[in-house]
Amino acid sequence: MAVATSKFTLKESKHRLRHGDAIFDVLTLVAGLLALLAVLAIGWQLWQESHFTRQAFGWGLIFSADWDPYGDKFGALPFIYGTLQTSILALLIALPLGLGIAIFLAELAPPWISRTMGFLVELLAAVPSVIYGLWGVYVFAPTFVKPIGETLNSVAGFIPLFAGSVSPQYSRLAAALILAVMILPTISAVSRDVFQAIPRAQREAALALGATQWETIAQVLIPYGLSGILGAVILGLGRALGETMAVTMVIGNNYNLTASLLEPGSTMSAIIAGQFGEAASIDLFRSALIEIGLILFFITLVLNMFARLLVWRVARRVPTEMRV
């Protein structure tokens, strides 16, 4: 690499270098800030393009449960409910499993098992959503979810969540279970990083006091990394809320507000994906779907900002040399 500074006097070359570096700095800064700009632009565009419904109904969209696009009734409540129901159930299933995986990979497994298993769990996140959906509709829901649904229905059918008729293929339960699989890698990967960032001294102190390994994990490491684990949970939740294809394919597109997990339902992302084709040419209809997208954007934005701050806080508490 030829750096021909010798041709110039020191003063000249210094000047030239500073010039090049200044341009480079500005250029790289602008490119880097494009990501942040994109976030703002997305919010602005969705806000602008949803003005038809915002003018017509204010925020009534969120509070109404009537969905009849051709009768100009746009109530997103069934979809908001469906999104929350499936995502929260997915989280309840994925959290203990993901935490268990993180503990196993970070604390127990020998390095080569940890690497291999860690990679396989990460591959779960690589499988495209549409393939989860395909497998969900034709394999997972009929063979695995249906028997579970029937058992829940016969044992606890008096609870509204498990009431109604068991749908063989499409159900909110199937969507929630698939979501749980899909967010598992997020939760386990982030919490594994959190565990690995906890200083060795914490473990050694607990073990030296006579705690068993499990007591060390449950009573020292988990409390120590709690805010980071909470960050992992929120990142997982954010992923579940926005997940589209797999959910659209297995949830069955029922636009009524019903409680049962065993029946078909819909979510915010599923309604947008399922109806946008029809809606594109009708201003009010399209605007309603974009407004649902805006709500989704806003929720995931806030959750992500919060989660990142939490995870950063844990990472920053540990001196850099101690991190892996």
Place this chain on the structure above:
Amino acid sequence: MMLNPSLPKPGAPSLGMSSAHYARRKITNVIMLTLTGAATVLAIVPLIWITAYVTIQGSRFLNIEFFTQLPTPVGVPGGGVINAIVGTGIVVGVACLIAIPIAIVGAFYAADHPNTPLGLAIRFGTDVLSGIPSIVMGIFAYTIIVLPQKRFSAFSAGVALAIIMLPLILRTTEEMLKLVPRNLREGSLALGASNWRTSVQVLLPAALNGVVTGIMLAIARAAGEAAPMLFTAFGSTGLVTDLNESTATLPHTIYIYAMSPFKDWQEKAWAAALVLIALVLGLNILARALTWWRARQMGLNY
């Protein structure tokens, strides 16, 4: 720090503790630790189930025609999805052309100024952007390109995918630049090279392997995205190479075929799923192999 109240207090004679207590704590320990291992194995089950099932089902319907022919109308046997395979290639190609230069250039700043307010702003922006659902990216590309142009296009799909890829590539490139040993940078600066030359001609080549890995992972992610395609590429039954035309893509085709009531379409959905999963998992495994190879090299060199 308050441990389990059943633990002996410091100085208490350990003989005073019943052995049942110890036994219980030991058993709890073994059970819970086993459960964490079981959770890990359980997580692998869906991965094996999906890949095995897609491979078995897909390979039954996969043949040469599938890669070389256009789709036939419903009921007419044969035909393939070459339009979707080409479409995915075009759309991902456009996304790469947009995202890779911006991401790499931006990563220089983030790696150079890690703890300045602007550096943090970049990191924060990319982290937040990567958490925004892909369907929202699709709507965004729709509102800025499809609506004003009044037509669906491969280009708009490329833009949506580029926004998905940008934060992924930027963050891996940043991490890789930071991993380059300090003495390389210092050596270059000491020879009189300017900061930007050091970045472009010393740091980037040294980090290149890792950067390529990051790009491969981002491509794998983008190639599998179906949700943004609903609003942008939209789909087409013909072979399209014009960026301003709507085009079929592999994930979108899987969605349409899978949800159709026609048996032969559903069969093609499995075949297409096999192609897609092989592509995506293949890229992931290759990326991991590259990382491993680089780590070994570094281990030998330093």
